[in-house]
Amino acid sequence: MTPRKHQPVVGQARPHKGRAWILGGSVMAVIVASPLLAIAWIALFPSENIWPHLASTILPRHSWNTLLLMIGNGIGVFIIGSSTAWLVATSDFPGRRIFEWALLLPLAVPAYIVAFVYTDILEFAGPVQGLLRDIFGWQTKRDYWFPEIRSMGGANFVMSFVLYPYVYLLARAAFREQSASVLEASRTLGRGAWKTFFTVALPLSRPAIVVGTALALMETLADFGTVDYFAVNTLTVSVFDVWFGMGNAGGAAQIALVMLAFVVVLVSLERIGRRGRRYHNTSTRHTSSRFQLLGARRWLATTLCGLPILIGFLIPAGVLTRHAIVFFDESWNAAFFGFARNSLMLATMAAAVALAIAVFLAYGRRLSNPFFGVLSRIALLGYAVPGAVLAVGVLIPFATLDNAVDGLMRDWFGVSTGLILSGTVFALVFAYVVRFLAVGFGAVEASLGKIQPSMDMAARSLGAGPSRTLWRIHLPMIRGSLIAAATIVFVDSMKELPATLILRPFNFDTLATHVYQFASDELLEQSALSALTIVIAGIVPVILLSRAITNVQSQRRGAPSIGAIPTLTPAVPAAGAGD
């Protein structure tokens, strides 16, 4: 390990060549950030100053609830994600090969559906309490105590088991990439597995785990469906009360901005805390041997890894399957295929576009200066904005552009072009990209960062421009991360609901909106087939993702030409989900 203070900026070698990339990247970043800028614009014009009323009434409690939920979910995803990742990455126990990909499965289940399912199971009328009543002869709710699922604890439980895969995915990659020598040195020096984990592996993987946790927390902050269902009043609920209840868009936008500021502060604090402590590996010899767990420990590991899959995936998917079978005849019709087609189409497009922009921005950053860095960071904040708010943010630039074009055409040629982009599939894809770019970008940027700048310099000195270097050198090298990034954006887009509802064209349903129509009336059973399809459509890419990662790993092992290059681990390494 060599501590490094500065990283070379690649673009400095040939400052002129990268300009097109930086200019293009800046334009792209501004376009992606435009919904957020629109929200900031709205915030300048509140219909009345909402803060005195809010501060003296709901704001303290809603802020406190938001904080509690974030702390709870943060701890939850950290523990579940990093412990399972550690076991899978470094140990051998029954079922490990299956767990490697199966631990990603909860990613495919929308959180609000998991919330519905667990409410059904754990509420008073559900099978668990019913069984307890039968056994103990209790009659009413007043006879005994049972934890209330519709509560802060319930929201924590559900969200932790749905969001932990973000941490798992990144932490596992980080643990795998730690050079074996570091871990072995630690063991040789007399530290046990536990001590090695806490004093060596965990600090080394801190950036990766932080990125994963930050993603989970941003998702927590933006969530409305789950907290609304569980009656946990967070700041998101305040935003909606002020906007759609009191009709004060400006006031609501101000609250949303405060929430964003919260995220920025959180991320900056972590960066400051980590400053000056960059860990770089000098060797990439991957851990080739795993700890062989023995006896009861083997099965303990199996149980630990099995539990999140059971809770986050098997139970919800099982319940959905049962409902889907019962209502199969009603659900399996032409309309269903239409919903599925729409969902797949939108998610595929969103994944492709988000990936392209992520590559563009990440490569721009590699070539460029801190200013561009700030710009691209703003473009990533969409992930922490509640979907319905973001949707209104998307409406504004699109409608403004459409109406401006229409106005010009009317003035000059006397024809109306109407709305060209608003209310189209294009607006939906754009919204998904703005919302989920952060997820894809993290993976691409980190992975790109791991490539030695000397590779760029070699390529460039041999006459290749920045584009050619990217196409022939970088993209093939980071393909694992590209696939990972595209997969996560795809899966998240399949699940997206609030922005889809507001922005969609006429007569246009996705699987998610179809499910919502019924689920919002406590009639989830009738749309269980669609819900299950969202899950299945999510599983396929998740499994592909996992296989792709394994392939890349094995190819690397067999290809010393890449594996032998001393890697320069960046400040945020392992968002390189794909490696």
Added chain:
Amino acid sequence: MRFQHGLLAAIGLTAALTSSPALAAEQAAINKGEVNVYSYRQPFLIQPMFDAFTRKSGVKVNVVFAKKGLVERLEQEGRNSPADLIFTVDIGRLSDAQNAGVTQSVSTPILTGVIPQSLRQSDGHWYGLTQRARILYVSKDRVPLDDAPKSYEELADPNWKGRICTRSGSHVYQVALTAAMIAHHGEARAKDWLSGLKANLARKPQGNDRAQVKAIKEGECDISLGNNYYFGLMLQNEEQFAWAQSVYPVFPTLAGNGTHVNISGMAMTKASPNKENAVKLMEFLTSNLAQQMYAEQNFEYPIAEGVPQSGLLRSMGKLKPDTLELDKVAENRPMAIKLINEVGYND
């Protein structure tokens, strides 16, 4: 180079997807000879009426459904908005739309003839389609009929401590009831009422109107507030039948006047490109045929006189609506939300 080829193929595939059927559907939606609706109502509740309209008139109805944000969408789309009509489930959203300046006044002899003056905006910016009463659901097992509250005001009586369930105070139905309370009794008394009601809640406000009846069935509370049509809808649902069976409906009075009612309604958008068809649809929905469908399928109270209520509605008892103008309810909504926040109703 295999990876790059795959990448190129993926880009091509995406481009092909983008240009195919979905965008064609797009174009169809803004064709003339159709009518475009932004709806806050779930499509499965109004689709039967739209289908009946299309069968009768040959005009196709296109719908976008969302529970929030449609007025904002209309605002942004401005004069080029493709939407002709906006449908809501309460008075609040209708007045929001009017206040946002996205509606236009429309008036035809049929509309003004069928819809009573109290259920439409005086200039024709919006029209009520059905009435829904906010009633009490009372436990059959634990509250004798004679003891059940006769008024909304009684819900704040300490007698009922720990025995009442409601949904979130910020939900449009609860806000409208609170706004009506303010209109009748003034801000101070309305706030006292809210605090009293809050103190009587058996649990933190959560779930929807049906979930409250379920809680009564499960013994968690004895009285809940809910819209009248859920009674019928629950009786039709296999699982929820038992919930409805555990309660009887009570029509409470407000300020000794009548039961608080809200409306589902419609408004013509300012930019409406298919005005003629839009008027046709509006008039159709006030016709006896459509009003009867609302009454029989959704268990709402028809606004057209002479259209019979469904058998179930008649069996639930006679509705004597509060005579307060809906405008007053709409006006007091922001104040209602503030009071709800001040008493910490949802905490």
